[in-house]
Structures are given as structure tokens and as C-alpha cells.
Amino acid sequence: MKETIIELLGQALDSLKADGTIPSDASPQIKVDPTKDKTHGDYASNLAMMLSKAAGMKPRDLAEKLIAALPASEAVSKVEIAGPGFLNFFADTGAVADIVRRVFSEGEQFGHSEFGRGEKVQVEFVSANPTGPLHVGHGRGAAVGDVLCRLLSATGHDVTREFYYNDAGAQIDNLALSTQARTKGLGPDDASWPENGYRGDYISELAASYMAGDTVEADGKQVTGAADTDDLDAIRVFAVAYLRHEQDLDLKAFGVEFDVYFLESSLYSEGKVEETVKRLVDNGYTYEDDGALWLRTTDFGDDKDRVMRKRDGGYTYFLPDVAYHFDKWQRGFTQVINEQGADHHSTVTRVRAGLQALKADIPKGWPDYVLHQMVTVMRSGKEVKLSKRAGSYVTLRDLIEEVGRDATRYFLAARRADSQLTFDIDLARSQSNDNPVYYIQYAHARVHSVLRKADREDKSFDETLAMAQLTLLTSDQEKAVMNRMAQFPDVVSHAARVREPQQVAQYLQDLSSDFHTCYNAVKVMVEDNATRNARLALGLATAQVIRNGLALLGVSAPEEM
RNA sequence: GCGCCUAUAGCUCAACCGGAUAGAGCAACGGCCUUCUAAGCCGUAGGUUGCAGGUUCGAGUCCUGCUGGGCGUACCA
Numbered sequence A: 001m002k003e004t005i006i007e008l009l010g011q012a013l014d015s016l017k018a019d020g021t022i023p024s025d026a027s028p029q030i031k032v033d034p035t036k037d038k039t040h041g042d043y044a045s046n047l048a049m050m051l052s053k054a055a056g057m058k059p060r061d062l063a064e065k066l067i068a069a070l071p072a073s074e075a076v077s078k079v080e081i082a083g084p085g086f087l088n089f090f091a092d093t094g095a096v097a098d099i100v101r102r103v104f105s106e107g108e109q110f111g112h113s114e115f116g117r118g119e120k121v122q123v124e125f126v127s128a129n130p131t132g133p134l135h136v137g138h139g140r141g142a143a144v145g146d147v148l149c150r151l152l153s154a155t156g157h158d159v160t161r162e163f164y165y166n167d168a169g170a171q172i173d174n175l176a177l178s179t180q181a182r183t184k185g186l187g188p189d190d191a192s193w194p195e196n197g198y199r200g201d202y203i204s205e206l207a208a209s210y211m212a213g214d215t216v217e218a219d220g221k222q223v224t225g226a227a228d229t230d231d232l233d234a235i236r237v238f239a240v241a242y243l244r245h246e247q248d249l250d251l252k253a254f255g256v257e258f259d260v261y262f263l264e265s266s267l268y269s270e271g272k273v274e275e276t277v278k279r280l281v282d283n284g285y286t287y288e289d290d291g292a293l294w295l296r297t298t299d300f301g302d303d304k305d306r307v308m309r310k311r312d313g314g315y316t317y318f319l320p321d322v323a324y325h326f327d328k329w330q331r332g333f334t335q336v337i338n339e340q341g342a343d344h345h346s347t348v349t350r351v352r353a354g355l356q357a358l359k360a361d362i363p364k365g366w367p368d369y370v371l372h373q374m375v376t377v378m379r380s381g382k383e384v385k386l387s388k389r390a391g392s393y394v395t396l397r398d399l400i401e402e403v404g405r406d407a408t409r410y411f412l413a414a415r416r417a418d419s420q421l422t423f424d425i426d427l428a429r430s431q432s433n434d435n436p437v438y439y440i441q442y443a444h445a446r447v448h449s450v451l452r453k454a455d456r457e458d459k460s461f462d463e464t465l466a467m468a469q470l471t472l473l474t475s476d477q478e479k480a481v482m483n484r485m486a487q488f489p490d491v492v493s494h495a496a497r498v499r500e501p502q503q504v505a506q507y508l509q510d511l512s513s514d515f516h517t518c519y520n521a522v523k524v525m526v527e528d529n530a531t532r533n534a535r536l537a538l539g540l541a542t543a544q545v546i547r548n549g550l551a552l553l554g555v556s557a558p559e560e561m
Numbered sequence B: 001g002c003g004c005c006u007a008u009a010g011c012u013c014a015a016c017c018g019g020a021u022a023g024a025g026c027a028a029c030g031g032c033c034u035u036c037u038a039a040g041c042c043g044u045a046g047g048u049u050g051c052a053g054g055u056u057c058g059a060g061u062c063c064u065g066c067u068g069g070g071c072g073u074a075c076c077a
Helices: A002-018 A047-055 A059-069 A093-109 A136-154 A170-183 A201-211 A232-254 A264-269 A272-282 A318-330 A346-357 A396-403 A405-413 A425-429 A436-456 A463-468 A476-498 A502-521 A529-553
Strands: A032-034 A043-045 A076-082 A086-091 A120-124 A158-165 A215-218 A221-224 A260-263 A286-289 A292-295 A306-309 A335-341 A368-372 A375-379 A382-384 A421-424
Touching (some): A002 A032, A002 A043, A002 A059, A032 A476, A047 A059, A047 A086, A059 A076, A093 A463, A093 A476, A093 A529, A136 A158, A136 A368, A136 A375, A136 A396, A136 A476, A170 A201, A201 A232, A215 A232, A221 A232, A232 A396, A260 A264, A264 A272, A264 A318, A272 A318, A306 A318, A318 A335, A318 A346, A396 A405, A396 A425, A405 A425, A421 A425, A436 A502, A436 A529, A463 A529
Parallel strands (some): A120 A158, A120 A335, A335 A368
Antiparallel strands (some): A032 A043, A076 A086
């Protein structure tokens, strides 16, 4: 429908150019949007206002000329000029109902598009270091990143999901020492407990597993606990594998999968770090000072230069970060999106600066970042800060166990990433109209409930009949649902383009609301065969769109609740 | 101090890369279950979009300044 109107306006534009009303070099992007207010018709365009200056005419006068030049179309029943110069299009009932036919024929593919065809995109998300269970913040990253991946896949991109973790640095040494202390029966309150050691109970479990000689599998490798309290290397390797395995279980419970787990240590073992250093030095952006090797990131917009190699000879985290992203670039990703917590935002300028200094023709704004703000968890109106197991934070697993996967995913993905999120456990658990997840799922279940009733009464859905009778869907409520369904493909491609998963959630709430209104106003199971089947078709199409939308969020669409 | 993010109804949040009268839910009040699931619907009330300027036909949206909040500002990650 929208495409039809754009097409019609394009033709009108051409004929006005031909007769000299509009300069022939004017080539505005024709914008047609669904209206918010139905007295404004179904679609509106601001074209006359956009062109008024170029044409040297008042918008309303130009609008009249546009309408006069508009080819006739069966899809449009009326066009009006309104307000400062909007063109309001009223869609013909049959044209509106075409959307039902389209949803039926496209099924699961409805809403998908091809605009990203051929684009190789990588999304790096979660990237938690293996020093503990995943917490709520990681959960937000997992939800946002996962939905982004689904959106990009749905819009035709070739998506790689990647998880990067540090398996070697100082934090891992700390982990190994903490585990070792536990194997010796020490606790955080003992005098010889390592400074800044990890204090959570999970370290005890890990130590016990190591001492029991358990075998854990992570990233395709099996590691068996050596049960030797003095072998720090064995403890380190086991601890990393054990916690990576734990995180895998967290992710699995959340329904998130990755294609690639990238180890920071591989950057060293494969010489990528050295190669990066050499390149930066050769390019002349480095200098030695105070025993350390610095990179002149200020040449690329950073506010101070950064240390690459410390006085003690070790590298700062910054350098492997640059090496890692260089590796991403070399793997051919034209787009890379890094989803991470906003508390790491200071790395953005730095990594981009480092990449520019490589002189490898990497675009200035590459890679892209989606940063999510802090999550606080509330229960009974009070902030929840502690998990018994992890000590200082709320784990993702706790949350999933308590409120369920669907609600957890929905709540973490339904807000803009760049605003702080309050996760209200009571709300997420409530099985009531307070809870948007159930509100949407309920709309889906209701359709299937009607369908079951139709089957029970020997009035099963007849698709052929229904498709021939769609013009019977004439009520305001039915039209509202159809107009809303027609927006879905735009919502998906826009959400993918601007990297905003919450737009899908918002849309589903709107569609569900339209459906519930319709459900209460228009009875489906009427005697008249044609009407009943047309309405069943509308319900089924709605359910399909809800299912497609929920699939993008990774949330289930139950047929019964 | 500097950098990034943010400020919308009492509360939690939307608003389709500038569009018409800024929308939902919760909380408040009033209605709707002998009819397809009331996890629902309908209605009432609630706003100077933090403040002040600017850009333009038009600004919650873009720009500048100010104020409040979050995060960051390591030879930690």
C-alpha cells in the first residue's frame, strides 16, 4: 500500500517536472508515513511541504497541483489536503485487506527483507571474562545483542555472533589464586586470602570440582581437575574451563548462541599482538617514555596518548583490543557492532584511534558500538544487590529461574539500550495485565483459542473462502489491525538499521492492543460463513505477525495460556 | 575539570534517522463476564517534553549554553 502511494506520487512528481512547475533537478526523497489519527486517512505525505521552497509556491497550492497530477488508482479511495500541506491518502478497503493475503503467503518470512544482502556483519556481545557467573548486566547485553543479530539476519545480513574473552591476564591469575586458596580450605576472611581475590561461593564449588577430579567441557575442549593444590597452572586452566562451562549453561538457559568464541590468548600465540605493535611502530605513531611504549592516539581524536607496553614489558588490554579488531577487519566484516556495557565506553575512541594508526584503510567510524546502560534489579520496591552465590551481584541464572526466560528476555530487550534499566522482579513475575509479555502472548493465544472453538464446532477455517471474502473486514477495529500489520516490515528494517531492538517490543504491544480491542468489538464466530472465515483469516494473520515479532525477540508464542 | 549517556503524565516507559492535537501501561475514579480465554475491553482524569536561546514552513527529535542524574576519566579489563 505504502509502496503504491510512493509510486503514484513519483509519477505525479515527474509530470509536474515535465510542465515546469517544479525544477527538474529537484529529487526529494518521497516520504509516506502511516497516520496516527484516522481522520487523516491511512497514509500521509509531506511532499508538498518539502518542495514548496524549490517550486516557489505555497505548500497547499503545490499540494493541489500534486493531487491533480496524481494518476488514478484502485487502491486509493480519496486524497485530501490538510493542515499546512499534508496529502492524506484514504486506502480502499480491499487494498487494506491485501495485507492479510500477503501475511498468509509470506508466513514466517513476513517482515523479513533483503536490504542487507551480501553484507558480512559481525556482532560481538556479552564477552564476559571467565571469572564468574553472568550477571544481569551481561543479561542485558545478551538480550540486546541476540535480538540485534536476529534483526540483522531477518534483513538479509550475513551475521556472525562472537564472544571474546580474556583467558590469560591479571584477572585470570587472580582467579587461579582465589581457587587455589579455596582448595586449601581458606576463606575470604583468612589472613592469607589473596588480595582482591574473588570471594563468591561459586569459587568454592569450582575448587571442590577441581579437587574431585571432575571433567568439564568448554569451547570444544575437555579439562580434568588435577586435584593438586600446588599446581597453579592446572588450577588456572581448569578454572577457566569450569567457568566458561558455567557461562555456557547461563547462555543456554537464556537461549543465546554464538558462532565464534574468540580467545584473547590466541592473539599472542598467533603473533597478532606482535604484528600490531610492529605496524604501529613502523607507521611512526609510537614513542618511548618513562620506560613504557606509547601510542599517539591524540593524533586520532583521543584526549590523551595511551600506553601500549608497560614498563614491566607486559601489554595493556588496549593493545590486544586493537589487534583483535584488526583481525575482525581482516576477516572481511564490513560492519562490526560491539555490544557492551556503557562502563567500558572509554575504549571506543581508543580502539578506533588504534585502528586508524594501523593505516589499513579502515573507515574512521568503524567499528560500531551499541552501549547499554546499567541495570538495577528491584524486588518489593527495594534494590536487590546480592546473590548468595556470586556475592556482589544478581546473576542472570537467578533471574531466569525466578521470572522465566521469556519475561527476562523481554524486559531486558524492551528498553532503549542507552537509558538505565530498572528490572522489577515483581512485575516480570506477575501474571496480569501489568505484564507486557503476557499481554502480547495472550493476544496470540486468543487467536488459537478461537480457532480451536471453530474446529470443535465443525466450522474449521477455510482459507480459500476467506481469501475471497477479505473485503468483509470493514470495521474500524479490523482496519486498525490490518494497517498495523502492514507496518511490520518497516518496523523490522528500521529497528535493524538504527540498531534498536526495543522498537520491535513496542510494536508488538501496539499490535496486541489493536487486536484485543478488535477481539472485544467484533465477534469472530458468527453464523455467516464468509464473514466468519474472513475474520478467522484476520486473526490468523495477526497471530502470524505476533509470532514473527516474538521470534525476533527470542520469546515464545504459546497457543494456549 | 574533561568525555560519553540521559532528563517526556504521580510511577515505569514509547514516539518509525524533523511532521498535524506528544502516546501506552501502572497507580486513581466509573463501567463491561447466561456470547469466541476478564492474563481482556470501554470511559474519566492526568503534560510549559529539565531551563534558556537558535536553525525552519514545522522541533520531544537537530545546534549552542545552563542545571540535575548515571558512567568513565589507570603502565586494571
